[in-house]
Amino acid sequence: MKVISTVAEFKEARRRLKGTVGFVPTMGYLHEGHLFLARRAKAENDISVVSIFVNPTQFGPKEDFARYPRDPERDLAMLEKEKTDLVLMPPVEEIYPPGASTWVDVDNVTKTLEGAARPGHFRGVSTVVAKLFNVVEPTKAYFGQKDAQQVVVIQKMATDLNMNLEVVVVPTQREPDGLAMSSRNVYLNQQERQAAVVLWRSMNLAQGLWQKGERDADRIRNEMVALIKKEPLARIDYVSIADPGTLEELSHIKGSALVSMAVYVGKTRLIDNLTLSG
Numbered sequence: 474m475k476v477i478s479t480v481a482e483f484k485e486a487r488r489r490l491k492g493t494v495g496f497v498p499t500m501g502y503l504h505e506g507h508l509f510l511a512r513r514a515k516a517e518n519d520i521s522v523v524s525i526f527v528n529p530t531q532f533g534p535k536e537d538f539a540r541y542p543r544d545p546e547r548d549l550a551m552l553e554k555e556k557t558d559l560v561l562m563p564p565v566e567e568i569y570p571p572g573a574s575t576w577v578d579v580d581n582v583t584k585t586l587e588g589a590a591r592p593g594h595f596r597g598v599s600t601v602v603a604k605l606f607n608v609v610e611p612t613k614a615y616f617g618q619k620d621a622q623q624v625v626v627i628q629k630m631a632t633d634l635n636m637n638l639e640v641v642v643v644p645t646q647r648e649p650d651g652l653a654m655s656s657r658n659v660y661l662n663q664q665e666r667q668a669a670v671v672l673w674r675s676m677n678l679a680q681g682l683w684q685k686g687e688r689d690a691d692r693i694r695n696e697m698v699a700l701i702k703k704e705p706l707a708r709i710d711y712v713s714i715a716d717p718g719t720l721e722e723l724s725h726i727k728g729s730a731l732v733s734m735a736v737y738v739g740k741t742r743l744i745d746n747l748t749l750s751g
Contacts (some may be wrong), residue, residue, distance in 0.1 A: 474553050476560045480567050480608050486559065487610055489687075494517025496611035498602060501525040502542040503551050505734055506654035510615040511555045518613035522609050523552055524561040526568060533729035542659050560608065563692030568604055577603045579626050579633070585720050587622050587744070588712055592733060598623055599630050611638050619645040619653045621733055621746040625720060645745070647673070652747045660741040668706040669738045672745045675700045675712075679732050683749045690714040690723040690730065701736060710742065717748060 477483045487494075495514030498505050507523075515521040532538035545562065552560055576596055582588075583595040606614065616624050628640050639667055646654045651673030652666075662670055675697040682693050697712050715722050717731040729750035736743055 474549075474557050474560060478563055478567070480563065483559070483561050483608055487608075490520050493612040494518055494520045494609065496605075496609045496614045497521075497523045498517060498614070499523060499525055500527045500541065500603050501548050502544055502550045502659070504646075504654045504656060504658075506617055506619065508555055510617060510643055511552060511557055513641070514613070514615050515556060515558075517641075518612060520558045522559045522561065522611065523557050524563075524605055524609070526561070526563055526588050527604075528568075528597055528601040530569070530600060530721040531594050532654075533591055533593065536591070542656055554613070559593075563604070568601060576600050577630060577634075579630050582622070582625050582629055582720050584709075585622075585715070585722070586711065586733060587735070590710055593673060595623075595626050599626055601626055601632065603634070606636060606638065613639045613641050613644055615641045617643050617645060619655070619745065621731055622720060625718070627707055643750075651677075653704065653743075655664060655743065657741055657743065661738060662699060665706055665739040665741065668704050669741075669743060670742060671701050671704040671707050671738075672734060672736055675734070676732055676745065676747045679714075680749065682748065683726075687727045690726050693732075697734070701734075706738055708737040710737060714749075 476751060477486060495518030497510045497514050511523055527541055529538055557583040578596050579599050590593050616627060618624060623641050631638060631640050650670050652669050678700055679693050679697055683695060687693055694712055694714050698709060701707050701709055712734045713722060715731050717729055723730055729748055731748055733746035
């Protein structure tokens with residue numbers, strides 16, 4: 474495994490690569506969900522690449538950029554075990570050199586949900602991912618379904634800008650009790666960790682109502698909200714039932730629907746989602 478810290482060095486290494494390249498962009502502090510993506514990239518391509526970069530432009534002024542967990546040595550040891558070929562681990566000035574003033578904005582699908590709750594977040598996400606795509610030039614790029622809106626944004630960006638790659642979406646990896654794996658789970662104390670399962674329970678409730686034939690999105694949403702509110706440590710940011718492509722809120726489900734939410738458990742903001750279909 475080779476670790477590269479500069480854009481110039483990576484581009485030089487990229488020119489020497491032959492065959493397909495699978496790429497997993499991460500912000501580090503890796504967990505099993507990230508490693509699952511890395512394994513897919515390794516198994517399905519000739520070369521696997523993982524980036525570790527905590528992107529400052531996707532954090533708001535009151536968000537946790539400085540506090541975001543970091544442990545690069547641990548991350549590299551985990552990727553070594555997965556036999557990752559190349560790791561791009563640049564400092565901020567390599568991705569955003571002095572004077573950089575170009576941004577990638579994806580319209581419409583960034584206005585709701587996380588986009589409404591975190592203004593400017595997706596401009597930072599789409600810009601850094603576009604930059605990383607330009608540096609790595611992957612054949613396939615792997616993203617977890619846990620960040621459902623991010624997946625929609627990246628897919629649209631890749632299509633609209635005619636990017637020569639395939640965006641591969643991998644199912645959310647979960648703990649045994651259903652909690653979605655996330656780097657932010659480390660913020661939860663023992664009591665909060667137990668309370669956080671309410672997100673998974675509320676989605677199971679939605680799935681059960683759907684399977685019984687319920688198609689009234691407002692009714693499903695209200696049932697989910699009522700369940701979450703029974704947990705004293707949980708505070709709802711949003712609960713959404715939306716069109717999976719446009720992310721527009723639904724009142725009645727005709728085809729499939731994306732159920733997603735952001736819930737504070739203690740001071741930690743957690744997100745999760747599932748798709749109702751079939």
